[in-house]
Amino acid sequence: MNRLTNPLGTSVGKKLMMAVTGLGFCCFLTIHLAGNLTIYGGKDFFNSYVEHLHSLGPLVTLAELGLLVFAAIHIMTGALLFYQSLKARPIRYSVNKRAGGRTLGSATMPYTGFILLLFVIFHLINFHFVDKTNITTFQLLSNAFANPVYIFIYTVAVIIAAIHVSHGLWSAFQTLGANHPKYTPFLRGLSIVFSVVVGIGFGFIPVYVFLLL
Amino acid sequence: MTKSINITLKVWRQKGPHVKSGFETYPATDISTDMSFLEMIDVVNEQLTLDGKDPIAFDHDCREGICGMCGAVINGRSHGPEKGTTLCQFHMRHFSNGDTIVIEPWRAKAFPIIKDLVVDRSAFDQIILAGGYISVNTGGAPDANSIPIAQEIAELAMDAAACIGCGACVAACPNASAMLFTSAKISQLALLPQGRLEAANRALAMVRKMDELCFGNCSNERECEAECPKEISISNIARLNREFIKAGLVSSVK
Numbered sequence: 303m304n305r306l307t308n309p310l311g312t313s314v315g316k317k318l319m320m321a322v323t324g325l326g327f328c329c330f331l332t333i334h335l336a337g338n339l340t341i342y343g344g345k346d347f348f349n350s351y352v353e354h355l356h357s358l359g360p361l362v363t364l365a366e367l368g369l370l371v372f373a374a375i376h377i378m379t380g381a382l383l384f385y386q387s388l389k390a391r392p393i394r395y396s397v398n399k400r401a402g403g404r405t406l407g408s409a410t411m412p413y414t415g416f417i418l419l420l421f422v423i424f425h426l427i428n429f430h431f432v433d434k435t436n437i438t439t440f441q442l443l444s445n446a447f448a449n450p451v452y453i454f455i456y457t458v459a460v461i462i463a464a465i466h467v468s469h470g471l472w473s474a475f476q477t478l479g480a481n482h483p484k485y486t487p488f489l490r491g492l493s494i495v496f497s498v499v500v501g502i503g504f505g506f507i508p509v510y511v512f513l514l515l
Numbered sequence: 516m517t518k519s520i521n522i523t524l525k526v527w528r529q530k531g532p533h534v535k536s537g538f539e540t541y542p543a544t545d546i547s548t549d550m551s552f553l554e555m556i557d558v559v560n561e562q563l564t565l566d567g568k569d570p571i572a573f574d575h576d577c578r579e580g581i582c583g584m585c586g587a588v589i590n591g592r593s594h595g596p597e598k599g600t601t602l603c604q605f606h607m608r609h610f611s612n613g614d615t616i617v618i619e620p621w622r623a624k625a626f627p628i629i630k631d632l633v634v635d636r637s638a639f640d641q642i643i644l645a646g647g648y649i650s651v652n653t654g655g656a657p658d659a660n661s662i663p664i665a666q667e668i669a670e671l672a673m674d675a676a677a678c679i680g681c682g683a684c685v686a687a688c689p690n691a692s693a694m695l696f697t698s699a700k701i702s703q704l705a706l707l708p709q710g711r712l713e714a715a716n717r718a719l720a721m722v723r724k725m726d727e728l729c730f731g732n733c734s735n736e737r738e739c740e741a742e743c744p745k746e747i748s749i750s751n752i753a754r755l756n757r758e759f760i761k762a763g764l765v766s767s768v769k
């Protein structure tokens with residue numbers, strides 16, 4: 303193997319790829335949330351944000367391609383890491399007890415991640431792969447969220463995402479070697495704050511759209 | 516005041532590698548709460564021997580928390596639930612009359628069971644052999660203080676060097692990863708000028724060996740740090756990651 307892929311193929315290398323792609327997703331979530339918050343400015347404000355975004359043209363396509371590549375790396379590497387770790391303990395303990403390290407987020411990373419994958423596909427089918435020639439994006443939203451089942455699915459998915467990043471954000475810094483007595487407690491706190499912001503920020507949009515109807 | 520308790524043990528019994536095995540239940544009566552956990556097993560073993568049964572095999576040596584030989588998972592906690600202690604330093608006063616205690620060996624593919632609670636931890640030796648050393652030419656010993664080392668750095672290196680290689684980190688890790696052990700061994704050398712010379716080779720070689728031995732992948736669960744009898748910090752794992760990034764992605768070392 304060559305000199306670059308060889309280190310990246312080790313356990314630590316694979317974790318580095320998880321961390322870089324995961325942080326990329328965190329940046330995406332931040333930007334996506336900032337954009338979506340325009341919905342609280344009313345439907346015209348929101349539609350004009352969407353128009354502005356799409357007027358960026360090739361830049362948007364580039365970002366989408368980047369996210370797709372990141373997703374492919376994150377998902378395949380995550381699945382491989384999970385499978386290898388399962389194999390590393392063929393006989394499980396009959397009594398399992400936490401010593402205080404594990405959190406809800408850290409214990410569920412592969413599962414919350416997998417649900418997120420299903421959700422991302424569902425989400426793209428709802429709002430991305432649709433013909434938008436005769437309909438504004440806001441109408442698309444209000445059509446979807448008129449249905450309480452959609453509100454339910456989106457709320458659950460957002461909570462799952464919040465749980466995933468509550469461990470992921472801090473963990474990515476640790477994986478990249480950033481652990482410091484002064485900053486690590488802050489980063490752990492930041493992960494929780496970020497997950498709450500993501501949870502509440504995205505979580506109320508479907509409800510808000512429903513109430514606007 | 517000395518108190519005696521009666522407890523029930525559920526112990527993993529396994530005659531040898533790859534043989535069918537399972538839990539056996541034994542009563543442990545009249546156990547002084549002043550006993551250490553291993554002394555309690557000694558008492559149970561005495562009775563088992565008198566009854567013509569095979570005593571429970573377990574590893575131990577110093578019985579004062581310095582050698583790293585002992586260790587088992589007690590009710591789901593490596594070395595028992597006390598913080599910063601090995602199994603030999605864990606005492607029966609933490610139990611009450613009538614308790615049932617489940618005793619399991621370290622469970623990891625890389626630590627195959629030899630017998631009962633005894634596991635083969637030579638995988639750790641192989642990780643050390645891959646790079647956990649420095650190369651020095653023989654000859655006159657250099658003057659002790661010829662290379663100045665800052666006190667904080669010396670302390671950090673000593674903290675990492677406190678690792679006794681017991682394997683509790685692997686046992687406690689939900690992924691059976693050996694990152695805490697390996698990071699302690701990489702850190703104790705990487706922090707010091709004498710260890711810097713081979714740091715890049717060492718980081719790559721030890722991580723590769725760790726993977727080859729089928730340990731799991733670290734996912735920063737922090738269970739290792741919580742269970743380590745020497746309270747080795749996961750900041751060492753971050754240092755391993757930094758050393759690995761420098762060696763694998765920046766240095767020209769293969």
Ligand code: HEM
Nearest residue numbers: 320321324327328380411412415416419470473474477734
């Ligand atoms: C598309 C579906 C997704 C799947 C299947 C998935 C799966 C995983 C898995 C299994 C891990 C744990 C890897 C390990 O620690 O060994 C992980 C870590 C992580 N994920 Fe995801 N994930 C997904 C989406 C996301 C999203 C949308 C974000 C960001 C908002 C994200 C951010 C992270 C971060 C930051 C980490 C931590 C990396 C580290 O510990 O170094 N993931 N993911």
Ligand code: SF4
Nearest residue numbers: 678679681682684743
């Ligand atoms: S890091 Fe701690 S738990 Fe792991 S082998 Fe060393 S002393 Fe034992």
Ligand code: FES
Nearest residue numbers: 576578583585603
């Ligand atoms: S027997 Fe030596 S550390 Fe427990």
